[in-house]
Amino acid sequence: MNDPVIQVKDFRKIYGDLVAVDGISFEVQRGEIFGLLGPNGAGKTSTLESLEGLRVPDGGSLRVMDVDPARQSRKLHNLIGVQLQTSGLPDSINLDEAMKFFCAYHGVVPRYDLLDRFDLKEKRRTQYYQLSAGQQRRLGLALAVAHKPPVLFLDEPTAGLDVASRIELHNLMRELQEAGTTIILATHDMAEANEMAGRLAILLHGKIAATGTPLELTATGAGFTKVSVRTKGSSLSNPDLNFPAVSKRIIKDEYVIYYSTDIGPTVSAIIAHVKAQEDTLVDLRVERPSLEDRFLEITTTGGVQ
Amino acid sequence: MNAFINHFSFEFRTGIRNKTLLLMNYLFPLGFYAMMGLLMTGINPAFRETMIPAMTIFAILAATLLGLPDPLVTAREAGIFRSYKINGVPAFSILVVPALTTILHTAVVTIIITTTAPLFFDAPLPVNWLGFVVTLLLMAFACAGLSVLIGVVSSSSRMTVLWSQLIFLPSMLLSGMMVPYSLLPEAMGKIAQLLPATHAMNAFRGLAQNLTADFNPIGSLIVLLASGVLAFGLAIYLFNWDSRNMTQRGHPLMALLVLLPYVISMLLLS
Numbered sequence: 001m002n003d004p005v006i007q008v009k010d011f012r013k014i015y016g017d018l019v020a021v022d023g024i025s026f027e028v029q030r031g032e033i034f035g036l037l038g039p040n041g042a043g044k045t046s047t048l049e050s051l052e053g054l055r056v057p058d059g060g061s062l063r064v065m066d067v068d069p070a071r072q073s074r075k076l077h078n079l080i081g082v083q084l085q086t087s088g089l090p091d092s093i094n095l096d097e098a099m100k101f102f103c104a105y106h107g108v109v110p111r112y113d114l115l116d117r118f119d120l121k122e123k124r125r126t127q128y129y130q131l132s133a134g135q136q137r138r139l140g141l142a143l144a145v146a147h148k149p150p151v152l153f154l155d156e157p158t159a160g161l162d163v164a165s166r167i168e169l170h171n172l173m174r175e176l177q178e179a180g181t182t183i184i185l186a187t188h189d190m191a192e193a194n195e196m197a198g199r200l201a202i203l204l205h206g207k208i209a210a211t212g213t214p215l216e217l218t219a220t221g222a223g224f225t226k227v228s229v230r231t232k233g234s235s236l237s238n239p240d241l242n243f244p245a246v247s248k249r250i251i252k253d254e255y256v257i258y259y260s261t262d263i264g265p266t267v268s269a270i271i272a273h274v275k276a277q278e279d280t281l282v283d284l285r286v287e288r289p290s291l292e293d294r295f296l297e298i299t300t301t302g303g304v305q
Numbered sequence: 306m307n308a309f310i311n312h313f314s315f316e317f318r319t320g321i322r323n324k325t326l327l328l329m330n331y332l333f334p335l336g337f338y339a340m341m342g343l344l345m346t347g348i349n350p351a352f353r354e355t356m357i358p359a360m361t362i363f364a365i366l367a368a369t370l371l372g373l374p375d376p377l378v379t380a381r382e383a384g385i386f387r388s389y390k391i392n393g394v395p396a397f398s399i400l401v402v403p404a405l406t407t408i409l410h411t412a413v414v415t416i417i418i419t420t421t422a423p424l425f426f427d428a429p430l431p432v433n434w435l436g437f438v439v440t441l442l443l444m445a446f447a448c449a450g451l452s453v454l455i456g457v458v459s460s461s462s463r464m465t466v467l468w469s470q471l472i473f474l475p476s477m478l479l480s481g482m483m484v485p486y487s488l489l490p491e492a493m494g495k496i497a498q499l500l501p502a503t504h505a506m507n508a509f510r511g512l513a514q515n516l517t518a519d520f521n522p523i524g525s526l527i528v529l530l531a532s533g534v535l536a537f538g539l540a541i542y543l544f545n546w547d548s549r550n551m552t553q554r555g556h557p558l559m560a561l562l563v564l565l566p567y568v569i570s571m572l573l574l575s
Contacts, residue, residue, distance in 0.1 A: 052391055054547065077393035088388025090380065092322050097315050104308035105393045127322075143392075 003030040005065055005151055005182040006051065012059030013046040013206075020046040022206035023060065028184065028199075030150075033177055035197030036186040039299050042203040044186045048153055051184070052082050064151055078106055081149035083140045083157055091129035095120055095139060098128065099146060106147035114142040118168065133160040141169060145176065152176065152183045158192055170196060190292040200291075202298055209298045218294050224248070224259040227266055228285040235279035236270070243269045255283070312398055316406040320372075329372030330410040334364035338418055342426040354516065356428040357419055358509035359482040361441060362502050364414040368407050369448040370455075370473045374465035376403065377456030386546045396544045400457070400537070404449035411445050429514070436512030443529040444505035450536025451501065451563065457540045458557035460548075476502035481510075486519045494519075498574065499567045504528050520574040528574075531566035539563055 006028040013021040021043040028034040036044045049055045051062055053069035053076050062068065067075045089098055095115055103110040115124055118138040123131060131139065137160050144152060154173075158166045173183060173196055187193050193200055194214045201211040210217055224247065229236060236256045239249070245262035260266035263286055274281050289297075320326045338360040345352045352359075377400075380386055389399060422428035431437035451472065459465040477483060479493060480502035486494060497503040504525035511518025512526075539562060543555050 054387055054390065073390070074393070077391060080391070082388075082391045084384060084388055084391075088384050090319065090385055092319050093315065097318075101308075101311055101315055102392050104311040107308075 004028065005030045005032075006034075006184065007063040008047070008051070008060070009062075010060035011047065011050065011057055011062055013043070013050060013055060014058045019206055021050075021203075024201075024203070024206070024208050025060075026201055026208065026211065028182055030182055031177055031180045032199065033173065033183045033185055033197050035193040035200040036184060036203060037188075037190075037193055037200055037295060038203035038209075043206040044203055045155070047203070048155060048184065048186055052080060052153055053077075078147065079149060080151045080153060081144035081147065082153045082155075083137075083144040084155060088140065089128045089136075091127065093128050094126055095124045095128075098139065098143060102143050103146055108147045111142070111146040114146055115139075117172075118142050119165065134162060134165060137161060138165055141172075145172070148181075150181060152181055153186075154183060155186045156188065157185070158187070158189060190290065190295060194291045202295060204299060210294075214291050218289050218291055224261060224289060225263045226285075226287045226289070227258045227260050227263060227270065228255045228283070228287070229258070229270055229274075229281070230255050230283040231274055231279045231281055233277070233279035235274050235277035241273070243273070308394075309398060309402070312394070312402045313406060316402050317409060320406050320410050323376075326372050326376070330368045330407065331414060333371075334360070334367045334414050335417065337363055337367075338422075342422065342428075346426050346428075353426060353428045355481075355506070355510065355514065356426060357422050357431065358437075358440075358506060358514060360418050360422070361415045362444060362480070362482055362505050362509075363477075364418065365411050365441075365445050365448050365505075366473055366476055366502060368411045368414070369404075369445070369452040370469040373403060373407055373449065373452035374456035374459060374469055375462050377453065378459050378462050378465055381545065381548055382461075384547070390546045396541055396546075400453050400540050400544060404453050404537075407452075408442075408445040408449055412441075415441060431509075431513040432515040433513050437509065440505055440508040440513055440526065440529075443508075443526055443533065444501060446533035447501045447505075447529040447536070450533040450540065454536045454540040454543075454560050454563060457543050457545070458560045460557075472500065476500050479503065481506040481519070495571050498571045499564065501529060501532060501567075504567075504570070524570060524574045528566045528570045532563060535566065536563045 004027040008027070009025045010023045011021055011025070012019070012023050024043070024047070036047065038044050046055060050057050051064055051069055053073045056070045062070070064076060065079050067079060069076050093101065096112065099110045099112060099115060115121060118141065120135060120138060120142070123135060128136065141157060157169055161169065177183060185193070185197055197214065199211065199213055200217060202209045243258060244265035245260045246258045246266055247261060248259040250257050258266060258270070267284070267286065271281065320330050341360065342356070346356070386399060419430065423430055452469070455465055455468045459468060479489065479497035480500050482502060486497065486503065486506065489497060507518050507520060508522045508525040510516040511522030539560055543557065543559060
C-alpha cells in the first residue's frame with residue numbers, strides 16, 4: 001500500500017520565538033486511521049490546522065490529496081471534513097439550519113439522516129446554544145462527514161461523549177474507513193488511539209518522538225512487563241525482597257506490582273517464594289505495557305527517535 | 306447561489322431571533338420614533354417636516370452601527386469563521402450577507418415609519434419617492450459598510466462599542482436629525498460633514514422632501530456611495546478569519562481611509 005493522501009515533509013510552524021513544530025515528516029495512506037498523540041503544546045493542533053488550511057507553514061511542505069492547503073483553499077474545502085474542538089457555529093442556528101447551511105456551501109443535499117444517527121432527532125429545531133456539550137460535539141461530527149469528504153480530521157472527537165455516542169462514533173469511523181476515507185485522529189484518549197488508529201505518531205516539543213502501529217510502539221519501549229501479584233498473607237510485603245529480572249516494585253490497591261525484563265524467572269521465583277512462605281496466591285496478572293505506559297515513558301523521558 | 310440564498314435566509318431570521326439584534330433592528334428605532342413623535346412634534350412642530358427622513362436615518366444608524374459590528378467580533382473570537390473557512394464560506398458572504406439582511410430589516414422599519422407617521426403625527430410624506438429610496442439605500446449601504454469595517458478591525462466587543470458610538474452620538478447631535486444643520490456654527494457644520502447621517506439628511510431634504518438642501522445633495526449621494534464602496538472593500542481586504550492568525554494583509558489603521566470621501570466633501574461641498 002503506497003497511496004499517500006497526506007504528505008507532510010519537513011513541516012515547521014513558528015509563533016514569534018516559539019517553534020511549535022520543528023521539521024516533522026510523515027505520510028498517511030488512503031483509508032488509514034492515523035493517530036496524532038502528544039501532550040498539550042506538542043504541536044498537534046498546529047499540524048492539524050495547517051493541514052486544514054487555517055495556518056500557513058513557516059517551512060517544509062504539506063499536501064492533502066495533492067492540494068496545498070495554504071494556497072488552494074477552494075479546492076481543499078470539499079476534500080476535507082473537520083470536527084473542531086471549539087463550537088464553530090452561531091448560537092442561534094438550529095440543527096436543521098446548520099445542516100442545510102454547510103451542505104449548501106459544499107453543494108450537496110442536506111444529510112438530516114446523520115442527525116438521527118447521532119441521536120439528535122428530537123433536537124433538530126433546537127438552537128445551538130441550547131444543546132449540551134456532548135450534543136454540540138455530535139452535531140460537529142455530523143456536519144464534518146455530511147459532504148462525504150475523502151479526508152476527515154477529528155480533534156478530540158469523543159471528549160464529552162457518553163458511552164453510546166462514543167461507540168456510535170467508532171462504528172462510523174470504521175464504516176468511513178472501509179469506504180476509503182482517510183482519518184486523522186488527534187486524541188488524548190490512549191484507549192481510543194489503540195483501538196482505532198492503524199498507525200500513530202507521538203509528538204513532543206514539535207518533533208515526532210515515536211511513530212508506528214500501536215503494537216510496534218508498545219514493543220519498542222524499555223521492555224518492561226508488569227507482573228501484578230496479590231496474596232492472602234504478607235509474604236511479599238518486605239520491600240527488600242529481590243526477584244530475578246525485576247527493576248522496579250510498587251504497591252497499588254493490595255497488589256504488589258513488579259516491572260520485569262524477563263517474566264519467566266520473575267514469575268517462577270515469586271510463586272516459589274509465596275509457596276515457601278506458606279502463603280496463598282489470590283491473583284497474578286502479567287500485562288504487556290499499554291500504549292499509555294509507552295506514551296508516559298516517551299513524554300517523561302523526552303526521547304525523540 | 307443556493308448557498309448564498311440559504312445564508313441570507315438564516316441571517317435574516319437571526320436578525321429577529323437574536324434578542325439584541327431584534328432590539329437594534331426594530332424595538333429601539335420604533336420605540337424612539339414613537340417617543341419623538343409624541344414629544345418632539347409638540348415641542349417643535351417644524352420637526353414634522355423632516356420626521357420621516359430623521360427617523361429613517363435613526364433606524365439605519367441603530368441597526369447598522371449598534372447591531373452589526375459586535376456579532377462579527379464575537380463570531381471571530383468563537384472560532385465560527387474558522388469553521389466557515391474550512392467549509393468554503395467565502396469572506397465576501399460573511400461580511401456582505403449580514404449587511405444585506407440588516408438593510409432589509411431597516412427597509413421594513415422604514416415602511417412602518419412612512420406609513421404611520423402621516424397618520425399618527427401628521428408628518429408629510431416624501432415628495433420625490435425615487436430620491437427618497439435612493440438616499441435611503443445609499444445611507445444604509447454606507448452605514449452597513451462602516452459597521453462591517455468596525456467589526457473587522459475591532460479587537461474586542463468593547464472596541465466596537467467605542468468606534469460605533471464615535472459615529473452614532475455625534476450623528477444624533479450634528480447631522481440635522483434633531484437640530485437643523487443650518488443652525489450649527491460653520492466650523493461645527495464642517496465637522497458634521499464627516500458623518501454619513503449629515504449627508505443623508507441633506508440628500509433627503511434636497512432630493513426627497515422638496516426642502517432646501519444645506520449643500521449639494523447630489524454630492525452627498527456620491528460621498529455615501531464612495532464611502533460604502535471603500536468601507537466594504539477595506540473590510541474584505543482587512544478581514545481576518547481568526548484572531549490568533551498573525552498573517553494580516555494590512556494594518557487595522559488602514560480602515561481610516563474610509564473617511565476620505567467625507568474629508569473631501571468638507572473641502573469641496575458648501
